[in-house]
Amino acid sequence: MAPSPSSNNQLEAPLQRLRGMSIRRKLVVLMLGIGLFPTLIVGGISYLTTANELRTKTTDQLVSTAVKQEQKITGLLQQRQEDVVTLTNRFDLQSALGQYLASSKMDDRSAIDAILEDRKASEPDLQAITITDLNGKVISTTSDDNTGKTLQLSDYALQTGTDTSVTVRQDPRDNINKLDIATRISVNKKDIGVMLAVFRMDDITAAVQDYTGLGSTGETVVAFKNSLGHSVSLFPLRFDTDAALSRQLDGLHLFDSKGTTQTETDYQGHEVIVAPRSIGFANWVLATKIDTNEALASITQLRNAVASTLLVSSAAVLLFALWLTGFFTKPILYLAEVAQRIGKGDFAVRVNLKRNDEIGLLGDSINSMGMSLNDFVTHIESQRNRLEVILNTTVESILAIDKQGTILTANAAVTDLAQTPKKEIVGKNMNDIFKWTRELQPFSVRYDTEGSVVYPDLEYVDRAGSTHFVKLIVARVSGDQAQEAIQTIVTVHDETKTRELENMKIDFVSMAAHELRTPLASLRGYIELIAYKESQHLNEETNKYLKQALKSSNELGGLINNLLDVTRIERGTLTINMEKLDLAETIAQVVADQRFAAEDKHITLSYDGPANGALVLADPIALREVINNLLTNAIKYTEPNGAVHVALKHDGEKYVTEVRDTGIGIPKKALPYLFTKFYRVHGGLDSGSTGTGLGLFISKSIIERHNGTIGVTSQEGAGSVFTFSIPVLDQHQQAERQQQDQDAQTFIRRHRGWVTKNTSR
Amino acid sequence: MAGLRKILLVEDNLELRNLYEIFLKQHGYDVATAADGEQGLEAAKQYKPDLIFLDVMMPKKNGFEVLKILRHDPSYGCTKTKIVILTNLGDSGKVSADVRRDMDGYVIKAEIELGSLLEIIKSFEH
Numbered sequence: 073m074a075p076s077p078s079s080n081n082q083l084e085a086p087l088q089r090l091r092g093m094s095i096r097r098k099l100v101v102l103m104l105g106i107g108l109f110p111t112l113i114v115g116g117i118s119y120l121t122t123a124n125e126l127r128t129k130t131t132d133q134l135v136s137t138a139v140k141q142e143q144k145i146t147g148l149l150q151q152r153q154e155d156v157v158t159l160t161n162r163f164d165l166q167s168a169l170g171q172y173l174a175s176s177k178m179d180d181r182s183a184i185d186a187i188l189e190d191r192k193a194s195e196p197d198l199q200a201i202t203i204t205d206l207n208g209k210v211i212s213t214t215s216d217d218n219t220g221k222t223l224q225l226s227d228y229a230l231q232t233g234t235d236t237s238v239t240v241r242q243d244p245r246d247n248i249n250k251l252d253i254a255t256r257i258s259v260n261k262k263d264i265g266v267m268l269a270v271f272r273m274d275d276i277t278a279a280v281q282d283y284t285g286l287g288s289t290g291e292t293v294v295a296f297k298n299s300l301g302h303s304v305s306l307f308p309l310r311f312d313t314d315a316a317l318s319r320q321l322d323g324l325h326l327f328d329s330k331g332t333t334q335t336e337t338d339y340q341g342h343e344v345i346v347a348p349r350s351i352g353f354a355n356w357v358l359a360t361k362i363d364t365n366e367a368l369a370s371i372t373q374l375r376n377a378v379a380s381t382l383l384v385s386s387a388a389v390l391l392f393a394l395w396l397t398g399f400f401t402k403p404i405l406y407l408a409e410v411a412q413r414i415g416k417g418d419f420a421v422r423v424n425l426k427r428n429d430e431i432g433l434l435g436d437s438i439n440s441m442g443m444s445l446n447d448f449v450t451h452i453e454s455q456r457n458r459l460e461v462i463l464n465t466t467v468e469s470i471l472a473i474d475k476q477g478t479i480l481t482a483n484a485a486v487t488d489l490a491q492t493p494k495k496e497i498v499g500k501n502m503n504d505i506f507k508w509t510r511e512l513q514p515f516s517v518r519y520d521t522e523g524s525v526v527y528p529d530l531e532y533v534d535r536a537g538s539t540h541f542v543k544l545i546v547a548r549v550s551g552d553q554a555q556e557a558i559q560t561i562v563t564v565h566d567e568t569k570t571r572e573l574e575n576m577k578i579d580f581v582s583m584a585a586h587e588l589r590t591p592l593a594s595l596r597g598y599i600e601l602i603a604y605k606e607s608q609h610l611n612e613e614t615n616k617y618l619k620q621a622l623k624s625s626n627e628l629g630g631l632i633n634n635l636l637d638v639t640r641i642e643r644g645t646l647t648i649n650m651e652k653l654d655l656a657e658t659i660a661q662v663v664a665d666q667r668f669a670a671e672d673k674h675i676t677l678s679y680d681g682p683a684n685g686a687l688v689l690a691d692p693i694a695l696r697e698v699i700n701n702l703l704t705n706a707i708k709y710t711e712p713n714g715a716v717h718v719a720l721k722h723d724g725e726k727y728v729t730e731v732r733d734t735g736i737g738i739p740k741k742a743l744p745y746l747f748t749k750f751y752r753v754h755g756g757l758d759s760g761s762t763g764t765g766l767g768l769f770i771s772k773s774i775i776e777r778h779n780g781t782i783g784v785t786s787q788e789g790a791g792s793v794f795t796f797s798i799p800v801l802d803q804h805q806q807a808e809r810q811q812q813d814q815d816a817q818t819f820i821r822r823h824r825g826w827v828t829k830n831t832s833r
Numbered sequence: 834m835a836g837l838r839k840i841l842l843v844e845d846n847l848e849l850r851n852l853y854e855i856f857l858k859q860h861g862y863d864v865a866t867a868a869d870g871e872q873g874l875e876a877a878k879q880y881k882p883d884l885i886f887l888d889v890m891m892p893k894k895n896g897f898e899v900l901k902i903l904r905h906d907p908s909y910g911c912t913k914t915k916i917v918i919l920t921n922l923g924d925s926g927k928v929s930a931d932v933r934r935d936m937d938g939y940v941i942k943a944e945i946e947l948g949s950l951l952e953i954i955k956s957f958e959h
Contacts, residue, residue, distance in 0.1 A: 590849065591848075596943075598848075598852055600947040629943050825949060826944075827938050828938030828953055829936075
């Protein structure tokens with residue numbers, strides 16, 4: 073028993089989706105959050121703290137280096153300055169200068185030159201010494217080419233108002249930075265001249281570049297502002313033009329420095345940390361700086377360490393979360409899968425978890441559900457099998473079809489009927505497999521009717537060519553419009569065998585009746601012969617006997633005729649020869665015929681109705697037989713001194729004939745069977761009544777052939793009323809009948825037992 | 834058509850044949866008889882009857898075959914002779930149109946009184 077596929081798909085899709093999403097993903101995200109949040113906080117705080125410490129330490133180191141540089145360079149500069157000042161204070165120089173200035177000619181400066189030369193010789197860094205008077209006029213110099221410049225510098229030195237001016241310049245001759253120290257020469261607090269000493273700066277440069285603990289990008293830059301206000305870089309020299317230098321140094325904002333360190337962008341575009349130190353007397357700024365990247369390299373390392381720790385712990389938490397959630401969700405998915413398989417009809421599958429927790433309990437529940445389902449389905453299956461056995465052993469062919477007429481299932485009898493394997497029937501359309509005929513004409517059956525419809529007297533020719541006589545019952549069982557829903561049950565009742573038996577019976581009765589007729593005709597004939605020939609010579613008693621023999625043989629003939637009529641009705645070969653007939657006349661004749669029989673029993677027989685003029689279309693012999701039959705019965709079942717009353721009424725489109733008696737009546741339970749074949753109310757051999765039980769059956773058939781109806785009402789002990797009605801002959805029928813009568817003029821005489829034409833040959 | 838005197842009775846049942854012969858002779862008719870179809874044909878040729886009562890169910894040739902031959906073969910001289918079928922079937926509906934055309938009437942043997950035979954003969958005389 074396969075479950076319908078649609079219901080399964082409905083279940084499969086969400087399960088498929090769940091494998092991707094679900095509680096598990098949510099749990100993993102939650103656990104990652106829980107696991108990583110503290111790590112993130114702790115890592116972040118410790119990182120920030122450590123980074124701050126490192127930054128402070130770096131700054132401190134930078135500042136201390138800057139301070140050391142400042143002290144070192146300040147020392148060197150002060151030493152130079154002191155050297156020059158010491159020279160100006162030398163007594164021999166002051167006295168030589170005094171003498172020179174005091175002499176009128178002022179041409180003997182050899183003593184001054186000697187002192188200066190001597191001094192220069194003893195100081196390798198000292199490149200030149202020049203002495204000017206207060207007006208800037210050179211008195212003595214060791215250089216021969218810097219007179220003009222010296223003057224300028226002297227002016228500058230004096231103008232600055234300081235005792236000593238320290239300036240740096242680039243010597244155009246050798247492009248080397250030179251240190252100019254200018255100072256007043258004073259004797260007894262009276263300025264008498266200016267000394268300008270030009271020093272090489274190799275030692276200062278070396279000192280500037282000599283620093284420790286600043287890494288590979290650390291350096292010290294010296295800058296000052298020249299007389300024009302430009303920032304000028306001294307060491308190391310990197311740019312050719314003043315403008316470039318200015319840009320570089322301005323970029324460092326050294327002269328605006330307010331704190332101990334500042335972060336700037338240097339000329340290379342690198343971010344640097346700078347610790348500026350001012351050497352006030354020289355108007356210098358020492359900028360000791362280091363690349364931030366290098367300075368904070370350890371911070372970066374720390375950051376990386378923290379990040380990788382986070383990463384590793386994330387991975388660990390993720391793995392743990394996956395494992396942990398899997399621990400919960402895997403069995404749930406497993407249970408879902410088992411439940412789904414059970415849903416698909418695999419009732420044998422069981423949950424195998426061996427757990428004592430809630431999930432184990434759920435698994436046990438699914439197992440017991442599966443077992444219950446299995447029992448249930450097994451039960452249904454066995455019921456179904458039982459039904460199937462019943463269905464397949466039923467002689468009736470039964471087919472279930474859907475609304476399109478497609479055969480959904482068929483029982484075994486169908487296979488026999490169609491002489492076709494079941495698999496070639498199921499799935500085909502009903503109209504393709506079963507082609508019905510009625511009287512050999514194709515007959516189409518509607519399978520989509522409401523309720524239940526019976527189609528009697530159909531024929532079906534099976535594959536082997538045998539004709540089956542069948543009755544079809546088409547029963548709508550469902551209003552379900554769904555595809556594959558059983559909509560209609562078609563039952564085919566094969567009446568072939570029954571009909572064969574019936575035919576055999578009819579044939580036998582027919583043959584027997586016919587065989588009886590010949591000796592009967594002979595018997596009657598001879599009795600008549602005696603009666604005709606000998607009637608004058610026979611005594612009254614013998615005559616009476618002969619009449620009785622004739623009457624009995626007539627009765628026997630009547631019985632045989634009844635049997636033959638029945639066989640004709642059964643075969644459908646009862647011939648009704650319709651002609652225009654006066655029903656009133658016919659009734660009157662029969663009443664007259666029966667009068668003697670009634671009188672014999674002392675029964676009053678009366679007729680109420682027109683004497684003639686009740687025209688109908690009827691078979692005179694057959695109709696006469698009906699009326700005769702009803703009257704005979706009425707007289708037979710009425711006690712002496714009773715009454716039988718016949719009435720004829722015109723009722724609209726029909727004539728109603730009524731035969732009313734005051735007889736023994738008919739039991740209520742017998743009424744429904746009264747007009748059926750061989751039925752006798754007071755049946756049985758011991759009842760004392762006579763009759764074949766065929767009369768009413770034949771009468772009903774005859775009246776129906778006349779498009780009429782016949783019925784009975786009765787009260788037991790009080791009498792019965794038999795009523796039949798047949799249509800009034802209408803104008804149209806009358807005209808038609810006259811035409812037919814003319815056509816059939818050949819048969820003019822129709823008598824009981826014989827017919828002749830009036831044609832002359 | 835008056836004066837039907839010569840009657841041929843073709844009937845295989847001895848009792849009935851005798852009965853009808855006696856009865857008809859009592860009423861002054863000339864009667865010849867035959868006991869089967871072939872005898873009937875032969876008798877019709879020799880006897881030249883005015884009326885033939887012809888049974889249906891007979892040995893050798895049945896009544897319908899005999900009827901057909903008599904009507905269509907002039908050598909028997911009976912193409913216009915009155916022929917009344919004797920039957921026990923009484924189902925004229927089952928009789929073919931040819932038979933209905935060829936015959937002049939039919940008698941259901943079990944249902945008629947003997948006197949009907951005289952009425953039948955007289956019905957052709959008017």
